[in-house]
Amino acid sequence: MAATPKSYGLIAEFLTPADAMHAAEKVRDAGFRKWDVFTPFPVHGMDQAMGIKNSKVGYIAFAGGVTGYTSGMLMIWWMNAVDYPIMIGGKPMFSPFGAFPPCYELTILLGAFGSLFGMLFLNRLPRLHHPLLKHRRFALASHDRFFIVIETADPKYSETETRKLLESMGSKNIEVVEE
Amino acid sequence: MSSHSSSTSSQPAPFDLSAWRNVPTVLMVIGGIGAVAAAILDPKHAAFSYLTAYMFFLSFGLGGLILTILHHLFDAAWSVPIRRINEHLACLLPTLALLFIPILINVLMAGNDNIIYHWIVLLKEGKPDHAVTSKYPLFTVNSFVAAWVICGVVWTVLSRGLRKYSLEQDKTGSIECTRTLRRYAAVGVFLFAITLTLAAIMWMKALQHEWFSTMYGVYYFAGSTWTTLATVYLIVWLLQRQGPLREVVREKTFYFLGSLLFAFTVFYAYVTFFQYFIIWNANMPEETFFFVSREHGVWFWVSMVIIFGHFFGPFLTLLRIDVKLLPWVMIPLASWVWLMHYVDMTFNIMPVMFPEGPHVSWMDFACVAFIGGLLVKLFLKSLNAHPMFPQKDPRFAEAMDIYVPEGKLAQAVGARAAKATSGGKH
16 A cells, blocks of 8 residues: 555554563664554553653643642732731731632642643643544554554654564554544 | 672662761760760750750651551552661661650759759649649659650560561561561551650650640651651662662662652641641630740741741652652752751750750750761661561562562562672671
């Protein structure tokens, strides 16, 4: 089958997690950028094998947490000490101690939002369709098969060379995925 | 002791620590002389300094004990290679119990002007106030001694027992040892909680006997375990570098220790803040005076050091996932943790004697040097007397990330352990 401009990438099927992991190491070392591994369950060490760096989602979560804390403090200070001061129990109009529990909750809330929505954003989700979903064997990725997909968008991609590389890793079934 | 030679070439060379060999002894002797001199020159100040150093070092024994207990309770695999270190730390407790004797001498024999616990002075003068009488029979001199005996016996039985069966398993490999250890841990965790709370209340909180806080025991526990985790990280790193733990300690060992340290950073802040917050919110004079006196003078700035140095600094440092594996961050952080825990103990104890602010004295250094030198000496002695890590633990293969079909387990573990065993001294 000839590569068309419409092809999404090459999908290679593996039978064991070890095969997939060793193959992933080789794909990583070959310098590919736009590729992924699909397994029915998390495989320990796969991140290293794929050369994936620590996710950036932590920074978004941190920013969310800081926003939650500061906005909570500002809100309570504004409402209790400026906009509508009420004296309660002889306490100061505003104290970081009294304001802490709600601000702490807001830290967690916006931190969790940051990690959830940051994850969705970085993963480009939600997404209604993906070319892999119509590939007939890909459903096995949630059953007992392990897949490596290298996208045509990768600068190193070449229909023949990449196929050879994947064959050399022992994949028995390599197909082109159409867009 | 023979030095360990390993064929692993990727590892950096061990440090030459031979120049440090006599440091613990020197510290112990000089510190001991200093502490005795202090006790003669200024018995009251000396007793306060000694109590601060004592509560600081007690943390390591109690922390080692709870880490050993938790290991067995959770049937953990990852902590098998570092368990011996926790066991040895816990086995400092019998000595630590004896090291409390100078405080007992202060309570039982010092003149009324020099006794550090005001409630005991009130009792001896025969005019206990309501805050003492309402805490009868716990707040009597007999109970004070009894609490010490109970803590000492419980800690000795638990720490010795937990190490004894662990060492027995090194020889026999019997699964019964693991089962016995679990029973020790199951009973021990309750005894641990009770005795730690008793010690924290009777020895530290009772300096201001009018005060009460239900969170004081867990507050001391949080700080203690935090300090111990940093120490264990340091010891494991050093022992890996020097050789004895090279074959058995993994990246995950450091990652988990670092994560626990991070967790206890937050836990300490949580407990400390809510102890403060509940008292602040209730706003009752019989509780607030504890914090009012600690916001007085220079102590206010010490409390700021605790907020930013005990919590925010370590918290923000440990927040990143990769930091927990970087020795050049974690090792200085461990020393920082010691300093912060000592400041925390000072903040709890010293305002009773010096209401205006901290009063750093040579007596503080003498007491820290004496107890620290003695404990390091004992720790190194036990470390060198026994295998550095459990030899035939049933979870050992799992800790090493090796899958062994049933039946081959014993052989595999034996072979691995034999390869890695070393009597090296660091």
